[in-house]
Amino acid sequence: MNGVYKKYDKEVLRVDRLELLKGCIYGIIGPSGAGKSTLLRIINLLTPPTGGEVKYHGRPVAANGQERLALQRKMALVFQQTLLFKDSVFNNVAFGLKARGYSKSETEDRVSTLLEQIGMTELRNRRADTLSGGEAQRVAIARAVAFEPELLLLDEPTANLDPGNIEQIESMITGLAREKGITIIMVTHNVFQARRIAEQVMFVHQGRIVEIGATEKIFTEPEKESTRQFVEGRMVY
Amino acid sequence: MSRLLEGLVEAFRLIISLDPELLQIVFLSLRISIMAIILATLIGIPLGTLLGLKGEKKTRIINKIIFTFMGMPPVVAGLIIYLILSREGPLGVLALLYTPSAMIIAQVFLAAPIVTGLTMVGVRAKGGIIEETARSLGASSALAAWTVVKESRFAILGAIITGFSRVIAEVGAVMIVGGNIAGKTRVMTTAIVLETRKGNFELAIGLGLVLLILSFIVNSFLYNIQKGGGKN
Numbered sequence: 001m002n003g004v005y006k007k008y009d010k011e012v013l014r015v016d017r018l019e020l021l022k023g024c025i026y027g028i029i030g031p032s033g034a035g036k037s038t039l040l041r042i043i044n045l046l047t048p049p050t051g052g053e054v055k056y057h058g059r060p061v062a063a064n065g066q067e068r069l070a071l072q073r074k075m076a077l078v079f080q081q082t083l084l085f086k087d088s089v090f091n092n093v094a095f096g097l098k099a100r101g102y103s104k105s106e107t108e109d110r111v112s113t114l115l116e117q118i119g120m121t122e123l124r125n126r127r128a129d130t131l132s133g134g135e136a137q138r139v140a141i142a143r144a145v146a147f148e149p150e151l152l153l154l155d156e157p158t159a160n161l162d163p164g165n166i167e168q169i170e171s172m173i174t175g176l177a178r179e180k181g182i183t184i185i186m187v188t189h190n191v192f193q194a195r196r197i198a199e200q201v202m203f204v205h206q207g208r209i210v211e212i213g214a215t216e217k218i219f220t221e222p223e224k225e226s227t228r229q230f231v232e233g234r235m236v237y
Numbered sequence: 238m239s240r241l242l243e244g245l246v247e248a249f250r251l252i253i254s255l256d257p258e259l260l261q262i263v264f265l266s267l268r269i270s271i272m273a274i275i276l277a278t279l280i281g282i283p284l285g286t287l288l289g290l291k292g293e294k295k296t297r298i299i300n301k302i303i304f305t306f307m308g309m310p311p312v313v314a315g316l317i318i319y320l321i322l323s324r325e326g327p328l329g330v331l332a333l334l335y336t337p338s339a340m341i342i343a344q345v346f347l348a349a350p351i352v353t354g355l356t357m358v359g360v361r362a363k364g365g366i367i368e369e370t371a372r373s374l375g376a377s378s379a380l381a382a383w384t385v386v387k388e389s390r391f392a393i394l395g396a397i398i399t400g401f402s403r404v405i406a407e408v409g410a411v412m413i414v415g416g417n418i419a420g421k422t423r424v425m426t427t428a429i430v431l432e433t434r435k436g437n438f439e440l441a442i443g444l445g446l447v448l449l450i451l452s453f454i455v456n457s458f459l460y461n462i463q464k465g466g467g468k469n
Contacts, residue, residue, distance in 0.1 A: 046369055073375035083363075083370045086388055096374040143374065 004052030006038050013038045013207045015052070022150075025177045026185040027198030027215070031235065035207040036187040037080070040153045043185065044077040073100060076144035077153040080187075082136050084128035089120060089139055092128045096147040114142045118172065134165030141169065145176055152176065154186040158193065170197050191231050195219055203227045240438060248443030259440070263447055266424040269337055270405045273344030277400050280349045282393060285356025286386055289364045296357075303357070306350035311343075315413030318343040322414065335416040340424070343410040348400035355399060359392020360385055394463040398456055405452055 005014040013035035020026065028036045041047035042054065045061060045068060054061050062068045076096065084092050090111055097107045115121045118138045123131070128139055137157060144152060154173070158166040174197050176182050188194050194201050194215070201218040203210045203226075211218060211227045222228045229235040251259050288296045288303075320326050322334045322342070333339045367388045371381040386393065408426035415422035417431060425448045432441035 044373055046373060069375075069377060072372070075373075076375070077373035079366070079370065079373070081366070083366050085367075085370075085384070086390075095371070095376075099371075099375045099377070099380055147375065 001042075002053045002055075004042060004049045004054060006035075006042065006047065007050040011207060013042070015039070015209055018209060018212070020151075020183060020185070021200070022183055023177065023181045024183055025174065025197060025199045026183075027194030027201045028185060028187045028204055029189075029191055029194050029201060029230065030204035030210075031230070032189075034204045036204050037155050039204065039209075040077060040155055040185065040187055043151070044075055044153050045072050046077065073147070074149055075151040075153065076147070076149040078137075078140050078144050078155065078157055080156040080159060082140040084131070084136055084139060084143075086127065086129050088125050089115070089128050089131070090124040092139055093143045093146050095143055100147055102147075110146055114146055118142050118168075134161050134168065137161060137165065137169055138172065141172055145180070145182065148180055149182060151183045151185070154184065156187055156189065159189070166193070173197060191219075191233070203230060205230070241442070244438040244442040245446075247439030248446050251440065251443040252447060256443075259443060259447065261420065262423055262425055262428050262444065263451070265337065265422075266405065266426070266448075267451065269340050269411070269424060270344060270401065273341045273404050274348055274352075274397060274401045276341070276345045277348035277352045277404075278397055280345070281352025281396065281400070282356055282386060285353040285393075285396070286360050286364070286382060286389075288353070289357040289360025289389075290368060290382070290385065292365075293361065300354075300357070303350050303354045307354045309347065309350070311347060311407045311409035312413065314346045315343055315410030318346055318410065318414050334414060335418060335422060337415070337422060339414040340411045340422060343414045344404040344407065347407060347410060348404050351400040351403055352393075352396045355396030356389070356393050359389045359396065362389075362392070364389060391463050394459055398459045398463070401455060401459070402452065405448070405455070 001015045001018040003016060004018075006012050028039065030036050038047065042049050045054075056071055056074075061071060085095065093111045093114055094107050097110060102110070112121070112124075115124050118141075120135065120138065120142075123135070128136070131139060141154070141157065157173070158169050161169065170193065173184060173186065177184050186194075186198065198215050200212065201215045202212040203218065203222075203224075205226055211222060211224050213223075218227060219231050222231065226235065288299060293300065318339065319334065321328050322331070322339050323329055324334075333342070364385045367385045368381045371384040372378075376384060406426065408430060411422070411424055412427050412430070415424070415427065417423050417427040423431075425444045429441045429444050429448075432438070432444070
C-alpha cells in the first residue's frame with residue numbers, strides 16, 4: 001500500500017506505506033474507531049480507498065471486472081458480526097467453493113474434511129443460524145478457508161466468545177498459517193491475544209499505523225510512546 | 238338476519254353443487270390475480286433488492302414515490318390504466334380495454350409497488366451485510382445479489398402475500414378497466430358488487446365465502462413457506 005487514505009466526512013485512515021509478508025500472522029491492535037476495520041476492508045477490496053495505491057504481488061488492483069474478482073477470490077474476510085446464511089452448516093462452508101465452480105465431489109471432500117477438523121461433522125445438516133456463538137464462528141472461519149485463500153482477514157474473530165471457544169479459534173488460526181501457509185491479518189482488541197498468536201503486530205491509532213514490528217519487540221521495546229501506553233493498558237481514549 | 242342465513246344456505250348449495258357461473262367467476266379471478274402477482278413479483282423483487290442495497294439516502298425520492306404508490310386507491314389506478322388503454326390513450330391501439338389483460342395490468346400496477354416496497358424494506362434490514370459477506374467469500378455481483386434475495390426470502394414472501402391479498406380483494410380498478418362483463422371480465426369482487434345491487438344475496442354471499450376461503454388457502458400456503466417470518 002502506498003499513500004492509501006480513506007475519507008468519509010473526515011479522514012478515517014491514512015497508510016503512507018505498508019508491505020505484508022506471505023505466510024505471516026499479523027495482529028492489528030488499537031483502540032475503537034482507530035481505522036482497523038477500514039484497513040481490512042480496503043485490503044479485501046470491499047471498500048475502495050479515496051486515494052493511494054494498493055498492489056498485490058507488485059501489481060496494482062484493477063478498477064473493476066474479472067481481474068478484480070479473481071484477486072478478491074484469493075482472499076477471505078471474516079467479519080466481526082458473523083453472518084451465517086440461513087442454510088445448513090454444510091452449504092455455508094461450501095459457499096465459496098460453489099462460487100468458484102468447484103465440482104460437487106471436490107466440494108463434498110473439502111467441506112467434510114474441514115467439518116471433521118473443527119469437530120462439527122455431526123452438525124453438517126443443522127441450520128447454521130441455530131448454532132451457538134462459538135460454533136458459528138468456527139463455521140465462519142471454516143467457510144472462509146475452505147477454498148484455501150492466500151490471505152485471510154479476521155475482524156475480531158473471538159469477540160464475545162468464552163475462553164474455551166477462544167482457545168479453539170486461536171489454534172485454528174495458527175494451524176491454518178502453519179499447515180496451509182495462509183497469510184493472516186487479525187484485528188483484535190485483545191492485546192494478549194495478539195501477543196499469543198501474531199508474529200507481527202501493527203498498532204493503529206487515530207487512522208494511522210503508528211508502529212509495526214515483531215510481536216515481542218512491540219510488546220517489550222516499542223519505539224513509540226503511544227504504542228507502549230496501549231500495550232501496557234495505560235492509554236486513555 | 239334471516240336473509241343472511243338464507244343467503245348462507247343458498248351460498249353453500251351453490252358451492253357444493255359446483256355452480257358453473259360461480260366456478261367461471263372464481264377461476265377467472267384466480268387466473269387474473271395469480272398472473273398479476275407473478276408479474277408484480279418479477280418486477281418487484283429485482284427492483285426492491287436493488288433499491289434496498291443502494292441505501293436509504295441514495296434512494297430517498299424513489300422510496301417516497303413507491304410508498305405513495307403502495308397506498309394508491311384502486312379506483313385511481315383503474316382510472317390511470319383506463320386512460321392509457323382507452324382508444325385515445327397511448328396504448329389504445331392494443332385494444333386491451335375490457336379484457337382480462339387490462340385487469341391484469343391494473344392489478345400489476347397496484348401490486349408491484351407493494352412487492353417492491355416491502356422487498357426493499359426487507360433487504361435493507363440486512364442486505365448490505367449479506368452482500369458483503371457473499372462478496373468477501375468470492376461471490377460475483379450476480380451471486381451476491383441472488384444470495385441477498387435468498388437470505389431475505391421470508392420478507393420477500395411476506396411482500397408477495399401482501400401483494401396477493403391486495404389484488405384478490407380489489408374491486409375498483411378491475412371494475413373500471415374490465416367493465417364487469419359476464420363470462421368475460423366478471424370476477425368475484427365485481428360480481429359481489431353487482432349481485433348485491435340486484436338483491437341477489439345468495440350468489441353474493443357465496444362468492445364472498447369462496448373469496449375468503451381461497452384467500453385463506455393461498456395465504457396459508459405462502460405462510461407455511463414463510464414460517465410466519467422465518468422463526469423456528
